[in-house]
Amino acid sequence: MNIDTIPFVAAPPAPRAGLPNARDMSHHLNSITKRRQANKLKELYKYAALPGMVPMAGGVPSPTIFPFETLSADILPYNHLPLDPPRVPKKQGLLEWLFSSSAPTTEKISIPKYAADPKDPMAIQLSTSLQYAAATGPPAFPIWLRKYVETVFKPAFADWDVLLDVGATDAMTKVCNMLLVEGDSVMVEEWTYPGAMNAYLPYDVNVVGLPMDNEGIIPADMDKVLSSWNEEKQGPRPRLLYTVPTGQNPTGATMLAERRKAVYDICSKYDVVIVEDEPYYCLFMDAYVPRDAKLSPMDKAQRDAEKLEGKKGNEAFLKSLPPSFLHFDTDGRVIRFDTFSKTSCPGSRLGWITSSPIFIERLTRIAECGTQAPSGFATALTLTMLNHWGWDGYVRWLRGIKANYRMKRDWMLDALADSFHLESDGSSINPLVLSTPLGRGYTAYARPDPASPERRWDEKRGVQSAHGAPLISFIPPSAGMFIFLGVHLNTHPEYRGPDDTRTLMDKLWRTLAKHHVLFAPGWAFDANGPHNIGGDGVGYFRLSFSIVTYEQTRESMEVFAKVLKQFLRA
Amino acid sequence: MNIDTIPFVAAPPAPRAGLPNARDMSHHLNSITKRRQANKLKELYKYAALPGMVPMAGGVPSPTIFPFETLSADILPYNHLPLDPPRVPKKQGLLEWLFSSSAPTTEKISIPKYAADPKDPMAIQLSTSLQYAAATGPPAFPIWLRKYVETVFKPAFADWDVLLDVGATDAMTKVCNMLLVEGDSVMVEEWTYPGAMNAYLPYDVNVVGLPMDNEGIIPADMDKVLSSWNEEKQGPRPRLLYTVPTGQNPTGATMLAERRKAVYDICSKYDVVIVEDEPYYCLFMDAYVPRDAKLSPMDKAQRDAEKLEGKKGNEAFLKSLPPSFLHFDTDGRVIRFDTFSKTSCPGSRLGWITSSPIFIERLTRIAECGTQAPSGFATALTLTMLNHWGWDGYVRWLRGIKANYRMKRDWMLDALADSFHLESDGSSINPLVLSTPLGRGYTAYARPDPASPERRWDEKRGVQSAHGAPLISFIPPSAGMFIFLGVHLNTHPEYRGPDDTRTLMDKLWRTLAKHHVLFAPGWAFDANGPHNIGGDGVGYFRLSFSIVTYEQTRESMEVFAKVLKQFLRA
Incomplete structure (x- = not known):
């Protein structure tokens, strides 16, 4: 029987040399958030980890009576989706769409109740996954996500961290709970995602729509809103920008590097926190080219590179992605949402937040007395799938999704x-x-x-x-x-x-x-x-x-x- | 391909004849909660359900690119745990505890991507479970839970309903978000669960500890607190009671019928909302009897009845459970939390709230812009397990847990x-x-x-x-x-x-x-x-x-x- 059920938390990432730490953003926290306290019984955890300790402190059921002994899934191989599907589906392809009963090739993953080596931080076992867990989730998950963030986003400050959530909608509600005060103003794109509206509108929020073009928010217009803000007439100046910068919902607009940098600089100037909601980040695609149009040599080279299987194609894909706001974030004012809803499935209710230590710490306190860790079924299955595919395999999977x-x-x-x-x-x-x-x-x-x-x-x-x-x-x-x-x-x-x-x-x-x-x-x-x-x-x-x-x-x-x-x- | 992905919501339970509907409790809602709005696009759902409709309104991924094709689990049979384990484990039994690698007998459950009959409301299929879903979860789940509530709790008002949550901690945070105003007073047992404290304390709440004995809150003391409340000195009179009435954490106290009725009547008199948090409800056991003591004939009869396999034993078990506050709730002022954390596993992050329509409706709005439905992995696996065991099997499983x-x-x-x-x-x-x-x-x-x-x-x-x-x-x-x-x-x-x-x-x-x-x-x-x-x-x-x-x-x-x-x- 595994009695070591009090979870440990993976060490935060090693700070990147030469980068500044995040600035203190605590003045953005509302009064409810400032009052949140860490678990009074933290000291227990230190003792609970000692070998030979008889654990009568926690309130956790024995895994021996969890009804689930093994969990298995048949999953698609990472290269299931073609990188270059034909413009018009072939007759065969068409039939495949219509008759989904023709089962695709799958691979089996399986999660035992007890792993061979439970001390391995990457080990996934149901006795732990289905047990109470720290709000930060199974330690293997942040390890995986930190590698992803470091490789794909390259944040511009040193002490960033990640926190699992149950999807971006949950993340948005937690951020509203952390920051908003009734009567606040929030900046959004002129056309914006109603799901996020439902999270901030109940705070009696004054919504400030920012003019867009097909690269999203227009910096000059945003600057004008902030510079001409009259606090006497309009209330406190907006402290929050909510944006979907890649494949904006509903406009499909994407902010490229220059645009993001310009928007970031304005936010830094006026001390605005940026919520970067990125459900469609990996679905960033090349420009639409009519069937009869000719590609420019540069566009053709990029498309050809992205058709390649293996490392070269993976690198071309990663290079094609727009930079995250995190990449310009020297202050630690960005709160980024990523989700597995589009890259795996929405029902997993699994995503993560990347931000500065003060926001991650307060959001962890909020998660502790709310969602806690995401469902262990979701984390165990998703992580086992990621481990099964491996890093390169997962990148290849994302490319297939994008191509689709x-x-x-x-x-x-x-x-x-x-x-x-x-x-x-x-x-x-x-x-x-x-x-x-x-x-x-x-x-x-x-x-x-x-x-x-x-x-x-x-x-x-x-x-x-x-x-x-x-x-x-x-x-x-x-x-x-x-x-x-x-x-x-x-x-x-x-x-x-x-x-x-x-x-x-x-x-x-x-x-x-x-x-x-x-x-x-x-x-x-x-x-x-x-x-x-x-x-x-x-x-x-x-x-x-x-x-x-x-x-x-x-x-x-x-x-x-x-x-x-x-x-x-x- | 299953294109009918916009979920439908199961019809609420048929009101029980002869019972009153809940009273209007809307004066308990805080201003943020009153401002919450239902989805603006509700009308879409009506059209989306029409046969032949081409669905270009929703923002949902195609299930064909969900990586999970089949999900399976080896689960314990419902009668795995003995009803009457020996007082001192036999040598063999002891070894079983120590060497969990001796695998128990299991049964296989499996969930396909596409069910044979997707129109069956009880059908579970990954193409739906892993898709976006209404915050009320897969329709089959409320159907199951309403049967449970009706059979086990027998609420005293007609129009109660249930709402899935991601565990009682999530439920508590949602209720705090719904009701509390900074500076409110909340009544709790004199020794109380710190996890709930973390949810209400940030609201700058004045905590009012109520004296207990081994049946929990003492009604006379509670009445005294409320009748002698001085709003000028103490602020608004408490509108909320948080209680763990069965196997209270930490005291182990349980309120039996008379006690619950007395506490309920006081809450009704002073218009107090009761949060009934019941993680240990099914773990209610008989009194401790020292090894050498003799049982009274009545106690012996009850214990003998509970050792019986089959319907009679199941009935004896259900009869032994204390009544829920819902059973006395003619007003609709009870918000009850149940969870699968102790009866299945904590990592499922799955539970439900039972309450009056106004609270369930507002909590649904809160869930919509927060957790949404619980993880589809958790709901699909739990529901498939429940369906596999059947109603009588599940009751037998609960009896095994209790005996353990x-x-x-x-x-x-x-x-x-x-x-x-x-x-x-x-x-x-x-x-x-x-x-x-x-x-x-x-x-x-x-x-x-x-x-x-x-x-x-x-x-x-x-x-x-x-x-x-x-x-x-x-x-x-x-x-x-x-x-x-x-x-x-x-x-x-x-x-x-x-x-x-x-x-x-x-x-x-x-x-x-x-x-x-x-x-x-x-x-x-x-x-x-x-x-x-x-x-x-x-x-x-x-x-x-x-x-x-x-x-x-x-x-x-x-x-x-x-x-x-x-x-x-x-």
Whole structure:
């Protein structure tokens, strides 16, 4: 019987030579957080670890009566997903999507109740995983995550650490609990993730939407908000920025290095804490290239490198990822969220926070009296899978995931290109339509009606365009699972002004739903500030390409084009 | 591919005929909780459930790229633990405890990625379990839990419901988030669980310890606290009672029916919300009976009934459980916590809350932007195990767990009886020593020293006792995993008054730890109010009998007796 059930906590990472430690951020903690105390019985742990100690101090059940003796899983091999799936699925591939009962090759992992060497810090055994544990989780997990953070993010300060959580939503609630005071102001992207809103809005928070382009927050606009803040009229200046910098939800925008550095510098100047929520980080993909377009030599070299199996391909993938805010964080003001929801599965309810020691320590206190460690089923299975794949294997798995999302993004964009007439010439009124390092923006027009090819909308409405009035505009997303799509409502006969946007979009949404096409309405993501993306006369839909098949994508974009043509003509 | 990933929520239980609905408790919610909003996109769910709908609204990954294809576990059969283990383990049994590598018989459970009939609400499949889910968890789970609540607790109001959580600590934090305002007062047992303290103390809470006996909170004392409350001097009257009514941590006290009803009525009178935290509910056991004592005919009949396999034994077990506060709750003011930590394993991080609709609804909002549903690994494995065992099998499993804890309690109490001289005659100054329906209290004296049998402490100190000065007093616990044990420090030569208690107890604790005997210090559980259990001259230890072997128990109680004798003589 393993009686050594009081868990030990892995040593924090060795500070990186030459880097500063984080600055003291304790003035950002609210009063409830300042009052939290560490476990009174800490001294017990020291004694409990002594050999031969008879443990009658803790309140823990005996693992002998845990009903689970062994846990096993059949998992996909790390190279299950192809790095370069065909643009159009082959007949065989299509069938595979439709008939998932054709079982893929799998490999078995297994977790015993008692490991051969329980003293090995990397050992996973159910007698420990299914026991009470420190809020920091099984010691092997932080060891793994610290390697990941060090290799992938390269933080700019020395004494960072990680803390497991039960997903980014949990992390956000914990951060709100740690920092917010009723009446605070929080800065967010002008279009923002409603799941996070639900965490901060109950604090009677004043939401400050920041103007974006397809690289996310525009630094000059952010600086203006902060520099012109009037505390007498507006209350305390915002101390918190919540951002999804890679594949922003819903816009699909990604902040590249220069942009992140500029935003970071402003936050440092005004002492703002940055919550960097990165569920789609590993889903960062190359720019969308239309089927008939030619790649630049540089883009081609990068794509070719990423098709390679082995170390070289892995390195090309890691190099392609945008830098984390942590990489610029000399102050220790970044609180970064990562999650296994997109790279493994959402139901694992498993993610982690990376931040400075003071935030990690207070968040650990919050976890201790809340979630405690994540489920031992989730940590044991996920860690055993990671160990089974190994570091290089896991990186290869991430590349397969990325390739899969890119494939599905391209399915949907190709379908839009086939169902509409796309132009990338920027003739639209929509400022989304820009040419940037992340690809070009597009405006879509109706395809000529074969029955009356000469009938152009511009004749009817007087809009100057070779293709009639614009119907929709969008920028292909650079990460994530969404296309954020603006509908040009101002050509609708019932459109009289911005107040009609919601009504008309709801009407269109319902019409599409009746045709079995279900989008998310854009208003749900509105931070209700001034809009740089969209604005008067443009209503939005968020289209998710993550769970639709190739055929569903093609058919629903056809339906969308038909319904929209009908709707805007009516 | 299963595209129907937007979860549906199981219908709430049918209200029980003839019972009132819960009263409106919304005045107990704090301002943050009142501001919480339901998901703006609820309407989407209605449409998403329509057949043939192409789902591009949600932000969910495709289950085809979840790395887990099948999950399996070897679990113990429901009748693995004997109902009537021998008082002293047989040689064979002893070896089994020591060499856990002798693998027990197990049964296999397995969870596929896609169930044969995914429309069956009881079906468990990884494509759903590992997907994003409503905060209420997989619909099959509330169905199971509602049956349990209805059968075991029989709530006294009609419209109760359940909500999954990630363990009682999580539940407590959620309830604090829902109800507390900084400066509130919370009532607790005079000795109380520190894990819950960590959840409410940061709210700058005024902790009101309520006097206890071995049936827990004393109603008259509680009424006095509330009736004499002076809001001008003491702030708002307590609106919250936190209690562990079965096998209270640390005292082992259990409130039986009459006591719970009396406490409930006072809470109803003063509009107090009751948090009923019941981790040890199924571990409620019969009174401790010394090895040589004779059982009363009624006790013998109950014990014999509980030894029976099958329905009759199951019924005897369910009948033996104390009533929940829910059973008296005509108002809907009870928030009950149950957990799988002791009945399955703590690492599952799985439990549930039972309460009135308004609390369950607000707690669901809190869960939605925090933990969301518990880990799908935990819910899938636990539910599959429950379904594998079936209702009667699960009740039989609980009986085995109870018998196992009772066996270990008796090991430790028998060891105390052998290492000390026990008296149950109430000669001690400790009010714990009472004869009650839950068994008798004991005071322990040193066994006569064979070397100088005539040397009695009473001669030295003038205490009137046939056995010298009392060393320790305790009441055998009626549930849980702890013995709360008072040390009579007032015979220690360095004891000059209550201020010396902590110093002397810490000294004794360290001496014991050096002898490899590790107890939890009683001060960690002190609500810092007036004490009915203990008080001047008595210091406490909490001894856990849950993970020690028979031999460890025997040896460490011998060591304890020797060290204590030495210590109090010094």
